[in-house]
Amino acid sequence: MSELLTAAQMRTAENTATDAGQVTGLELMERAGRGVVEAVFEEWPTLAASRHKAVVLCGPGNNGGDGFVVARLLKEWGWEVEVFLYGDAAKLSPDARVNYERWLCLGTITSNESLEGGYLSANFDLVIDAVFGTGLSRPLTEDAWLFCKEMYKAGIDVAIDVPSGFCSDSGRFLGESRSDFEGPLSVALTVTFERLRQGHALLPLAGVLRACAVKSIGIDQYLPDFRRETSVSYLSGQARIGASRKAVLNSTAQSSSHKYSHGHTLVLSGGAGRTGAARLSGRAALRIGAGLVTLGVPGSAQMEVASQVTGIMLKRVDSKEDLSGILEDERINVLCLGPGLGIERAGGLVPVAVAAGRACVLDADALSAYEGRPEALFDLVTETCILTPHGGEFARLFPDLAAKLNAPSLDGPAYSKVDATREAAARAGCVVLYKGADTVIASPDGRCSVNSALGERAAPWLATAGSGDVLAGFIAGLLARGFSPMSAAETGAWLHVECALSFGPGLIAEDLAEELPKVFKRLCS
Ligand SMILES: NC(=O)C1=CN([C@@H]2O[C@H](COP(=O)(O)OP(=O)(O)OC[C@H]3O[C@@H](n4cnc5c(N)ncnc54)[C@H](O)[C@@H]3O)[C@@H](O)[C@H]2O)[C@@H](O)CC1
């Protein structure tokens, strides 16, 4: 269950299932409502044991329909339930209408005038959001916002499918940000169906969700064929590291093969006083399993680096010619450039490094050196390269994509970080890893993954100086071990978060690579 779905993919699956006569929309709605109640009792078992008071806020579409089902089921369970409706009951979608009428056999619809003045927070144990789901196609209208705002102010306990107002493909709140609500936005439990939606893994929505439950509504067989290139994988949870990757990682701890059979990574360092970043990358590459790591250092920094490293070799690299000379050694199969490299030095060395045809991680200054002339970089790089920009570097290389991503989203589905990273990879012609707590990795052929450090994998302490240098080193080390660029980026990013979670708060960048043995031991046991 590691794929993320777009609203369109889910809708297609639902339609295929109903067109095939396997199930009706009404039955799917019943299963969805039942799934929500099940998830609530699983999350808070004490709620199942006694009577409580719930309020369900329903919208005009099928999300609202799910809400009417939940209201009925909780009422039948013995709870006190109130229901609010946004919109005109006469215009409800047909399935929602059926469930609205079923609800009216058990209860009433409370007038929306009661919503104001803290009514929700004062009167209910559980506030359930069934206003809008995956059908939200435009920013909330003013009256829709007024309705939803009361719910946000009270704090949403349960959001059905997606918290209302957020786009389930992009994780973005549609429209301009609301100056009349300052949050904090937080949703205790979000219940969705069959798979997480893409937006559940992306910021800002992913930062709002405290827990997500995924419930089956029996249409798994109608979901897209995830072996196709259009799917987006979700790298989260303990089970996300595939058997083959695990085997290779396992061998890093046990192998008796010759060091050169595990690859040789060359990390290029900046000058005196700026060598720490490359040292972090080098150490990370070594820890993750590169057989050998060499730091390419300018003469002025040789003493500084020599006094700091053990287990890593040093080579003097002052010029392009020095680098070309070193690369005559064909056992060097990976280069890592950027951390602490300096813009000027990067501008000189990147073309030589990339032209050597080895696998290549380009990070930090190796990317910033191409600000204003990104095409020059895209002309150079090949499919053996990986670009690992953070937000600022991404905007330097892909200013138009960054602008699209940052512009207010006026239509759903909104342009997402997945869209931007995929476009970037296609344009650059290589794997792009767009960093963040919601790291997105895309390859030029359209394959894409999201690696999350949010929700159950939240590791805010990972946002520490030097953390990105370690990630570049992890990826370089995995490339040295023979991982493909996409696989190296995915596995490196996943392990990066695992190390942070394993270490916990107080982490500094130096700790990340040192935590790897513990993470490997757990993975391989
Ligand atoms: N289609 C199906 O078979 C199933 C759908 N399910 C539920 O149905 C939801 C999707 O249902 P819908 O496609 O009906 O969409 P929604 O219920 O999410 O919203 C659509 C309704 O909201 C209105 N609307 C959209 N944007 C608005 C805005 N900015 N301001 C005011 N009104 C706006 C639309 O006019 C429409 O009436 C899912 O999220 C899920 O909860 C589940 O019941 C499972 C089965």
Ligand SMILES: [K+]
């Ligand atoms: K909702």
